[in-house]
Amino acid sequence: MTDPKIVIIGGGSAGLACALALYQKGISDVVILEKEDELGGILNQCIHTGFGLTRFKQEYTGPHYAQRFIDDIMPYHPDIRLGATVLELHPDKTLIYSDRTGCHTLHPQIVVLALGARERTRGNIGIPGDRSIGVWTAGSAQRYLNIDGYLVGRKVFILGSGDIGLIMARRMTLSGATVVGVAELLPYSNGLTRNLVQCLDDFNIPLHLSTTITAIHGKPRVNAITLCTVDANRRPIPETAQRVEVDTVLLSIGLLPDQVLGEQAGLLMDPRTRGPVVDDHLMTSVDGIYACGNALHIHDLVDWVSLEGEKVAQAIAESLQSEAKATRIPITAKGKLAYILPQSVHDGASHLTLNYRVTQPMEKAVIRLVGDGEVVLTLPKTRLHPSEMQRIEIPHALLSKIHYNWSVELSDE
Amino acid sequence: MNKPITCIICPKGCQITVNAETSPWITEGNACARGAAYAIQETADPRRTLxxxxxxxxxxxxxxxxxxxxxxxxxxxxxxxxxxxxxxxxxxxxxxxxxxxxxxxxxxxxxxxxxxxxxxxx
Known part of the structure; x- marks a missing residue:
C-alpha cells in the first residue's frame, strides 16, 4: 500500500468539510480514517433540528447536515476507511491504525486532527456515592436512543444545563421517560434560551440553578440522588440536602477536545482551550499536523466546525504550493477572556478571524486589541455568555501594521 | 392575563405577557416587534417541529x-x-x-x- 500525502483522522463534520474542500481544490491524495462504520460523526445522533442555518440558510437535523457533505464528497471517489481506529500518532506523522483486517502503518506528510471531543464524565467531577448502574453521559444516552433505539431509563435526573442535556430532557420525555429535573451548579444556565423554553418549559421540567448532586445512591442500579443547593463559592449547603428518587442520572457537564493522539505526537497544548495551540493556518506546534473542529476547541455551532475544516484545507493547499515560512506573532488573551484562538498569526497574514469565549455572563463589555503595545481596535459588546463562542474579523489594514505581538483584552467597561 | 412567555427570538429572553381580552391583543414586556409577534403566535397557536x-x-x-x-x-x-x-x-x-x-x-x-x-x- 502506498502512503497517502494527507491523512484526515475523523469523518465527522470537521473531517468531511476538510476532505471535500481538498477534493474541490484538486488535491486527491487523501485518506479519511473513521472509527465508526458510517461517516458523519456525532451529527448522526443529533437528530434535532437547528443545524446549518448559517451555512445553508436552512434548518437541518444533524444527520441531514452530514448527508449534504457525504453526497457532495462521493463523486470524488474518496479513500475512506471505516471502522479504523488510530492507535498511535508519532511526531514524525507516522500513524498506526487498526481495522477489521489488522494493524496498518501510514507515513503521511500531513495529518489533520478532526477527532471531535469527549464528554466529561462522573470521574471528572468526582460525584460521591455508590458506583451504580444508570449513570450516563448525555451523549451516550443520546447515541443509545437515537441510533440503537434503547431508552436508558424511566425516571431521569440531569446534571448540567448545557444544550445536550436540555435536548435529551425533551427527547427522553417524548420517548416515554419522566425527567424529574435538571440541576446547574452555576447561578445561570449554559443552554440557549430556545432550548430552555422548548425542552424544559414545554414539558414543565424544573431547572434548579446553583444546585448540584452530592451523592448517587443504589446498588446495583441508581435508586436516588442527593440534591444540594450551593453557596456563592459553589460549596454545597448541607442543610439544603434532599433525596430525589430516580433510576437514571444523565451528565451534561461539558466537552473536552480529544487530546490523546495530539499528546502522543507531542503537540503543545493550551490549558484554556484544552486543545492544541495553533497558528492562523490552524497548524499545531508540529509542522504538518493541523487541527479543526471540536478536537481544537469546543464549538456550539456546526457551521463554524465546517468552516474550520475548510480553513485547514486552504492552508494545506497553500503549503503544498510554497514552502515560504513567515515568522509567527503570538496572540495572548487577557482580562475576562476564557481563551483566544488561534494563539499566533503569521507576519504578513492577509486575514485573521479570532475566536473567543468569556469567563462569565456580561451585559456590557469592551474588547481591546493591543498590537505592538498600542490599542489598535476597541469593540463594544453586549450580552456575552460563556456558552456562546464569539468571532472577530481583523481587518487587513490593521494586520499588516503589527509585527511583534498581539493581545486581546476583555473588560466590563 | 396569561402567564409570561419567554421570548426566544434573541438571547435577551424578554418575559412577555399577552392580554387576550383586548382586541387586538396587547403585549407587554417585549423589547421589539418580533417579540410581540412571537408572543402572539405562542398564545394563539403554539407549534413545534417534532x-x-x-x-x-x-x-x-x-x-x-x-x-x-x-x-x-x-x-x-x-x-x-x-x-x-x-x-x-x-x-x-x-x-x-x-x-x-x-x-x-x-x-x-x-x-x-x-x-x-x-x-x-x-
Missing amino acids: TATVAILGAAIPRCPVVTSAPIPKGELLSTMDKLNHLTIHAPVNAGDVLVENFAGEGIHLVATRTLENTHAA
Whole structure:
C-alpha cells in the first residue's frame, strides 16, 4: 500500500468539510480514517433540528447536515476507511491504525486532527456515592436512543444545563421517560434560551440553578440522588440536602477536545482551550499536523466546525504550493477572556478571524486589541455568555501594521 | 392575563405577557416587534417541529431519524410520538424522502433525515 500525502483522522463534520474542500481544490491524495462504520460523526445522533442555518440558510437535523457533505464528497471517489481506529500518532506523522483486517502503518506528510471531543464524565467531577448502574453521559444516552433505539431509563435526573442535556430532557420525555429535573451548579444556565423554553418549559421540567448532586445512591442500579443547593463559592449547603428518587442520572457537564493522539505526537497544548495551540493556518506546534473542529476547541455551532475544516484545507493547499515560512506573532488573551484562538498569526497574514469565549455572563463589555503595545481596535459588546463562542474579523489594514505581538483584552467597561 | 412567555427570538429572553381580552391583543414586556409577534403566535397557536426516530428494517441501524415537514400544534407532540411508535419503514431511504404523506394532518408530512441503504439486499 502506498502512503497517502494527507491523512484526515475523523469523518465527522470537521473531517468531511476538510476532505471535500481538498477534493474541490484538486488535491486527491487523501485518506479519511473513521472509527465508526458510517461517516458523519456525532451529527448522526443529533437528530434535532437547528443545524446549518448559517451555512445553508436552512434548518437541518444533524444527520441531514452530514448527508449534504457525504453526497457532495462521493463523486470524488474518496479513500475512506471505516471502522479504523488510530492507535498511535508519532511526531514524525507516522500513524498506526487498526481495522477489521489488522494493524496498518501510514507515513503521511500531513495529518489533520478532526477527532471531535469527549464528554466529561462522573470521574471528572468526582460525584460521591455508590458506583451504580444508570449513570450516563448525555451523549451516550443520546447515541443509545437515537441510533440503537434503547431508552436508558424511566425516571431521569440531569446534571448540567448545557444544550445536550436540555435536548435529551425533551427527547427522553417524548420517548416515554419522566425527567424529574435538571440541576446547574452555576447561578445561570449554559443552554440557549430556545432550548430552555422548548425542552424544559414545554414539558414543565424544573431547572434548579446553583444546585448540584452530592451523592448517587443504589446498588446495583441508581435508586436516588442527593440534591444540594450551593453557596456563592459553589460549596454545597448541607442543610439544603434532599433525596430525589430516580433510576437514571444523565451528565451534561461539558466537552473536552480529544487530546490523546495530539499528546502522543507531542503537540503543545493550551490549558484554556484544552486543545492544541495553533497558528492562523490552524497548524499545531508540529509542522504538518493541523487541527479543526471540536478536537481544537469546543464549538456550539456546526457551521463554524465546517468552516474550520475548510480553513485547514486552504492552508494545506497553500503549503503544498510554497514552502515560504513567515515568522509567527503570538496572540495572548487577557482580562475576562476564557481563551483566544488561534494563539499566533503569521507576519504578513492577509486575514485573521479570532475566536473567543468569556469567563462569565456580561451585559456590557469592551474588547481591546493591543498590537505592538498600542490599542489598535476597541469593540463594544453586549450580552456575552460563556456558552456562546464569539468571532472577530481583523481587518487587513490593521494586520499588516503589527509585527511583534498581539493581545486581546476583555473588560466590563 | 396569561402567564409570561419567554421570548426566544434573541438571547435577551424578554418575559412577555399577552392580554387576550383586548382586541387586538396587547403585549407587554417585549423589547421589539418580533417579540410581540412571537408572543402572539405562542398564545394563539403554539407549534413545534417534532424530531424523533422510527423503526427501520433492512438498514445497518434499527432506527431512522425523522422530522415533521412543518411545526405541529404543541399539544399534539405526545400523540404524534405515539403514532410514530407504531410505524415501521423499510430501507432504503434517502434524507429528505417523504415517508408518510399528511402524517400529522394539515398537509404536514413525515420526512426521513438520514440516508440508509438496504444492507440486507443480495
